[in-house]
Amino acid sequence: MNEQTEAMDQLTNAPGEANNVAVAQQSPEIRTMSAAISPQTGGGGTCSCGGEVELTAGSSMVSYVYAIGRVEARFPNLSAEKEFAQATGRADTAGKTDQQIFHAVLSKRENRYLVRQLCWVLTIQGLETYLLQPRDPAGIDLLVEAIRPAPTPNDIDVVIGLRGPIAPPQMCNGLMVPIVLFDQIYSFNRDALIKAIPKPEKTTEEQFGPAAEELFNRIMQMTDNAGATDEHRVLNYLVMRYPAIYAKTVEEFSKDFSLTGVEVRSSPLSSTRNIVDVIFAYTNRNTDFTEKFFVRVDVTEEFPFLVAKMSPYYDR
Structure with a gap:
């Protein structure tokens, strides 16, 4: 293998x-x-x-x-x-x-x-x-x-x-x-990890590789990421286990959007479970229009897991 x-x-x-x-x-x-x-x-x-x-x-x-x-x-x-x-x-x-x-x-x-x-x-x-x-x-x-x-x-x-x-x-x-x-x-x-991530259709290796690496590096360079807080645990989990965030970043780059923010918020669905929303913001390089997408993850116990797949996010 x-x-x-x-x-x-x-x-x-x-x-x-x-x-x-x-x-x-x-x-x-x-x-x-x-x-x-x-x-x-x-x-x-x-x-x-x-x-x-x-x-x-x-x-x-x-x-x-x-x-x-x-x-x-x-x-x-x-x-x-x-x-x-x-x-x-x-x-x-x-x-x-x-x-x-x-x-x-x-x-x-x-x-x-x-x-x-x-x-x-x-x-x-x-x-x-x-x-x-x-x-x-x-x-x-x-x-x-x-x-x-x-x-x-x-x-x-x-x-x-x-x-x-x-x-x-x-x-x-x-x-x-x-x-x-x-x-x-x-x-x-x-x-090897980045090469193993499934690439979206009609996306070349030359497009996907740099975009995936930039997203990975952005999360790794976030301040004081020792993987001990809910925020850092969920980010580390997503960057290692959820290929859709890479596919979305490549898609946004192809539309001339930049990755301008990654934010973790407590989900409105949190009650007996500790659920967080991870919000990715992409801003158009020409118009400054920002699109946001989020993924919902349960971080209650030792192993985080996905609750909702990546979807458009609307500020409330």
């Missing part, structure tokens, strides 16, 4: 998918479930940390995260670094770059204990934003997949999970950022 196909599968077949009628929703148990982040004891999927941190999903200290950034592995202490060096000495390293060796050592099944010893940091726009912990031991494989043997500036990691308290200084060599217990990580290349 090539990179474009993998990116498209992630865009259309993952939890919270926009076009899937039977969207997987978070189970009711999440409000009472407790998860512990504790030092590695040899059997779980958590890192070797200092003190134990209790994280209760229903408490006020936890919120949902839908973040887009880059996953990096760090050594929490000198002991872990020396142990990794010993494992590297047993590997075939001739002719490989340091990054290729790092990836090869972590990928070996017998070295999974090293993966659990490392600190896993999500950086967003170059800033260290979260420390990652899997809620399930199988999440270890997702962390390894996020480490590329040949990384590029266009690599993307999408992290979905629960945001907990600030990490204690002994957890990752003094780094004190919020902990995220993740349920899913998607790792792919931005160019």
